[in-house]
Amino acid sequence: MSLFLVVALPFLGALLPGLMNQAGRAACAGITFVVSLAAFIGLLTNLPAVLAGETIKASIDWIPLLGLNFSLMLDGLGFFFAFLILGIGLLIIAYARHYLSRNDNMGAFFTYLLLFQGAMVGIVMSDNILLLLVFWELTSLSSFLLIGFWKHLPEGRQGARMALTVTGMGGLAMIGGMLILGEIAGSYNLSDILQSREAIQASPLYLPALLLILLGCFTKSAQFPFHFWLPHAMAAPTPVSAYLHSATMVKAGIFLMARLWPVLSGTPEWFAIVTTAGLITMVLGAVIALFKHDLKALLAFSTVSHLGLITMLLGTGTAFGAMAAVFHILNHATFKAALFMSAGIIDHEAHTRDIRRLGGLRHLMPITFIFATLAALSMAGIPFLNGFLSKEMMLEEANHTVLFGSPWLVPALAVFGSLFSAAYSFRYVGHVFLGPKRDDYPTTPHDPGPGLWLPPVILVVLVVAIGVAPFLAEPFVKMVTASLLGEAAEVPKAYFKIWHGLVPALYMSIAAVVGGLILLAVYRPALRLWDAAPRPEAKVIFEALIENVVKLAQGLILRSHNGAFSRYAALAMSFIILAGYYAWTTGTVGDATRTLQPVTAIAVAGWATLVAATIGLVFLHRNRLLALVFMGVIGLMVSVGFIFLSAPDLAMTQITVEVVTIVLLLLALNFLPKSSPIESSALRRSRDTVVAVAGGLAAMGLTYHFLMRDAVDQSISAFHLANSYKGGGGTNVVNVILVDFRGFDTYGEIIVLGIAALLIFALTEALLGGPVRARLLNREPDMPQAGDAHPGMMVVLTRVMMPVVLMVGFYVFLRGHNEPGGGFIAGLIVSIAVVMQYMASGFNWAAARLRYPYHGIIGAGVLIAGLTGIGSWFVGKPFLTSDFTYVRIPPFEKFELATAALFDLGVFLAVVGAVMLSLESYSRLARRSERPDTEHPIDIDPSRDDPENIMKAGG
Amino acid sequence: MELLVASAIGLLTAAGIYLILRLRTFPVILGLSLITYAVNVFLFASGRLTIGAPPVLMDDVTRYTDPLPQALVLTAIVISFGMTAVVVMIALGAFLGADDDAVDDGPDEQATETEDAV
Structure with missing residues (x-):
């Protein structure tokens, strides 16, 4: 069996016990046993070659530039240890099945055990010492989980922590040692290092490398003075102790000393x-x-x-x-x-x-x-x-x-x-x-x-x-x-x-x-003698040491990190500005190659509005509602600027995002104080002003500088312009870049957006599940409330607008490939249409009419986009290769069908889902007990209050 | 024209930095949004400013604007909405939990946090 499989089997199999937990203890242990047995048999199939004195090798490039490759080798020594690890592992699994009680989570136990087993097998089979280090750290982590398996026992937790601290520290030292060793030998492959005995022992770095590597081995194999962690690790369930301390964990250090024996x-x-x-x-x-x-x-x-x-x-x-x-x-x-x-x-x-x-x-x-x-x-x-x-x-x-x-x-x-x-x-x-x-x-x-x-x-x-x-x-x-x-x-x-x-x-x-x-x-007198003799208790020393280290760290950190976040921000900003200044003064500056473009009156008007709104925002930001109005003006001016500067897609995106952002901030402002108090001293405000002005001037200088010069090298944009229609089948180059040329980026971005929305949902859940819930329900509004929260006029208007807006969204989506538009913008437009319904008729009314949960819409979007990308595999093309064709269904005109449109559909759905899930989460916070939830779209409805109707309903 | 865009970016940055250094969460979020505008426009401007030349292929048009920064900024705008929403939610959660929207920890809070950590 391939060496990769022998190492991978325990890791892959580690998923199974957790999944089989519901199927009963026998099934759970059984599957673990089968996984281990498969790896064991796989190992044995390599025995004839090993006995013949061969060294079996297998390698895949991982990060060749760093010398890190997934190279495995199996010789006699590796086989011996792998044999012990897997063979005794099998006996331990059988034993643990009967040892663990019904209260223990067997799935978790066997998952940890298999992870540990895989890491150990990885150590003894690694050919690359960097890979070996990765597995080495994995054993430290998985043994931590195993030793602390009985989480309810304080000794278990302390023992696990001690083992992790000691072996983890040793592991850090060993990384240093291994890097030195690799540098001396000029290769990170064990097979090469083992050939360079003379070079290594003659190197002046031999001693530091030896000390660091031995530090790793001694901590792992519990050698004096690091022996104290091992007895405390006995708080683990006995199968773990039997496994870790007979054949595996503590033998890892021994193994490494044996492995490097020829050179060290x-x-x-x-x-x-x-x-x-x-x-x-x-x-x-x-x-x-x-x-x-x-x-x-x-x-x-x-x-x-x-x-x-x-x-x-x-x-x-x-x-x-x-x-x-x-x-x-x-x-x-x-x-x-x-x-x-x-x-x-x-x-x-x-x-x-x-x-x-x-x-x-x-x-x-x-x-x-x-x-x-x-x-x-x-x-x-x-x-x-x-x-x-x-x-x-x-x-x-x-x-x-x-x-x-x-x-x-x-x-x-x-x-x-x-x-x-x-x-x-x-x-x-x-x-x-x-x-x-x-x-x-x-x-x-x-x-x-x-x-x-x-x-x-x-x-x-x-x-x-x-x-x-x-x-x-x-x-x-x-x-x-x-x-x-x-x-x-x-x-x-x-x-x-x-x-x-x-x-x-x-x-x-x-x-x-x-x-x-x-x-x-003579045991009894000897014991009395022993008990009378003073001796240091390793655990007490260790804990005192840790406590002092913690105190030292706190002393250092708390002085600089005093919780004043605005101070950190000021320091970070100043540092960035100074670093930029340094780069500016030490670099060379070419001459301006472009000329200023003429300024039109309309541009000046837009610029002046933006400047006025920004200045207004800074001076009046304490009035938070007014600040939001200024924000809206700034956003609008930025959109107008985009359209003026030949970026229609950006303008449409900016203006729709602006709408949902303002809605979101308004929802948040509902709970926050409506004004910011004056707290900072005049001195502090002038300090902040200095930092801000410096930052602003720097940004302005930098922008102006590069706007007056051409790019130093040819941009790849020309390629996109030339191939947009030929290769992507669309004339809107921006959209073709999004869904085709850089489709993978976009795919990642919609996933990020989805995760952000889910995070907001999760935070809302956490808030509503905690003590905040009661406060929210009973809170007194700090502003006078509208008597008619859901006015009939607004309800009617938004209902009429809904199909129109949806149609606009649909239109923007369809034309996206060839004209400004596309999935992002259409998604935002449709979200606005739905948000309007929430605003007009309230959360409950809208939520009751929601047929698909927003999580599902996000998921569907990501899935559709992903499947579209995978689809290209079936025709032997790389992920996300797009294709298009022209179809003509009489009596319509010829139109284009592109797989990119399907991808764009995924983008559209993900955007709708993410925006709506975020806004919906905010509105869920807004429910209050004093105002009962209503299922009606309008608060004041004459037809409901009509005595005739009431009679009808009663009769 | 270039001067107008550069000064707008500079002003938005300055206003953003100033607001980020305020002591309450709401102005900090506003400041972050202003910086987002500034950065987006800055990235967009890296394609240099072009007036009256769309990024849409048309017959008998030879001069196009740079479409690449536009595509990158488009997603950045949408992502920044997601980021703003998350930050606002965190700020809101902090305010609702502690009835305080101050950005800086006072000396007392820090002391209790340290005790909790130990």
Whole structure:
């Protein structure tokens, strides 16, 4: 199966569980399982090629200019991780189906899970490091959703936030590191970067790149000092913990260290940082884990510890260490996922995860006892289980590692960590399953159904199989190691076997296991010692840190952002003017190439009216109604100006928009105060005047400057003029540009218009659904109201005008392609016709006669325009290619039929819908309780009040 | 002619900026509308001013005006209606919710907002 499909399947499939939510829990989990299984099988179809040592690649250009391409590759390492992610994912899905309770939203859970799965698969299969970063961030986001899945729990929310903060911060650092790496290598493709080991390690930017990338890896893989987020992420549902912390999320950092191992490792910096961090994390995690009483917390810290172990192995920089790391990743994923699931089962059955309240469960839960014990013993490093093999290899590697000039430091700490690791593993068995049966469990536990125990049992079968017959895993692990090492080193010859003879690693292993048993025997005094010892609480430190950062940010922001928006506006304006001034003074200015056109008296008259109205508006703007009158005059003069300057379409649009805008502002003014108070001081007004005059002069200067010069280059308008009729079949070039040449723009614009109208509708709904509703209904009008709100004369007039206006609209629409007019203008004209009915007879009367909701009209418009565009696909042309023909139906004259007219119809409908929906929303606010809604078109109707009619109605 | 158009644009801009800097929502909206006029005319004028030459193809006419800025400005005019409507709705919602149409937050409001955010 194509690599694209393997990555895309979980993402596409993520839509399904949400949709299947209504179909029941089994269907919801089932579809998720099927999606995952399909991706898994798709991955397996690539196995033969991977085993043959090939690297499968697939690539699509995305933004090649930035070096960002959707390139995927699959080699042994990627396959190994994808196999773990998808394989364990399948078991987790089956387990989660039975684990989640009826109160949990299963659709949302599986949607998040699939998103996460897709992002993880994307990370391990990316060939392009920028693409890898995209997937990396996606895992941070989707794991946030998963960890915080139980939104009602504060720990869940805090844990999710902490995980997002820490891993997100690391992700930011990693973006920097990856960009540096790409710059050094000259390519953002992993396959190229992996070839440039010498160039990268010789570069002076190697150290910053390494530090930044490791910051990303360490935060993601919970390495010291960023280990603290992982235990808090345990507030997630157990399937999530099992998935994120065994095979996926925390392994992402490990994966990246392994992926970049050939180019980054082997330097003293890499060795010192990675080995030290891994070692500290391993020991620290193991020690803390022993003293945790929550089963999941114990497992969480043990995960931290094992991640440290793997990191340390990668840090040593030897091929043997890398092989041990790969093997341990596999082993850890199997036994740790099984252990998390066993913890989930115990929690599910006994309703507690507190080890102090458990014990003696072996009689009550025999199945769980057996598989959990096997997994725990594997974690402790007991022979015939897979954990033993990789731990042995780790001790072997530690034995050869010299850190800070000391040959015994690493081996000693490795044994120390293994000792605690054995101790907490034994504790998991001893304090939970062994011991006397108790009678104070919150509920009496028993083994769950196979849905819960089968997935971990499958994993434990693997644990035992690899442990007994390590040669089964050997070829696979060596294949993965080979692709990890690349050309940097040879795969070690060492065989995987249980008995290596009496080597130092065996003694170390025995010491760790025996020491672990002794430590568990003296657990009580050890715990008292631990509890008495002072230790920093990571969560408190983290929260204090966040709080201080927030305070710092507030201190900085609140000083400049003090809520005075008019001040921001003044600053922004001044800055724009200054920037323009700078550009003006530093640029070169050519000579004027055009001459002034003569001024006619009529133009001066129009200009003078506009100037008078604008000045009037500024000086009298406090009287808001008067201001609207001035606005109307200005709008009218602008329209007249358009027609004077040979733009009839613009004039028609401007004047119709003017009408609806004024209606809209009047509707709004109905609720707002009718005048603005004088608030600003004289000083402030003069400051504003200075800014305004400067801005006005700048705009005037700029306009005058370019009006006196020709364009620096040939405009594309000549093309439009030449092809309008030939190609678009219309003589009105403006309309042909709108519906044909630039049809895609127009399509976008009607969508924007529709969205604006829907936004207004939504805001109205929000207002009417809130406390504002009562205030609106009971408000006292602040102006005297007309006694006759819907006068008969106006009703009659608007009714008579309606068909005439509609006909004008129809005419303007039809002629649009060849004469000034078109969908926009016709839409506005028809809206005005309908608005008049609302104004004359009131909202209720008009709304009751509305046959199609305006939302639907907007939708129909966008749909018609879109389908017209898609239609051209069927004849093999690009989107929105138009066609036209001439038809003659006798006895009429020949007329033109163009697909562009259909597109224009879409524009028309969208405009009508959007304008009407906006105005209708405003009028819905205007209803008041003191004036009852009336279904009559006229308030005072003599025929209704006629005694004869009343008699008739009564009789 | 050019001087008339340029000065009209300048005046509309100046009046618009002045009104945008006022302290109540209604004049700010009026100012925004004035700037919209100014910008639309400015864009239209980028096709240079032509008198008596329509953008409609006709026989025996050789001089046409620039149709491209016209088409762009036409949609801009309609979109600006949508924008005005949204802004007015937001202003209206704010006024109805708080019984106050001041643009600037007072010092008290800011303090409460900060507390809410924390």
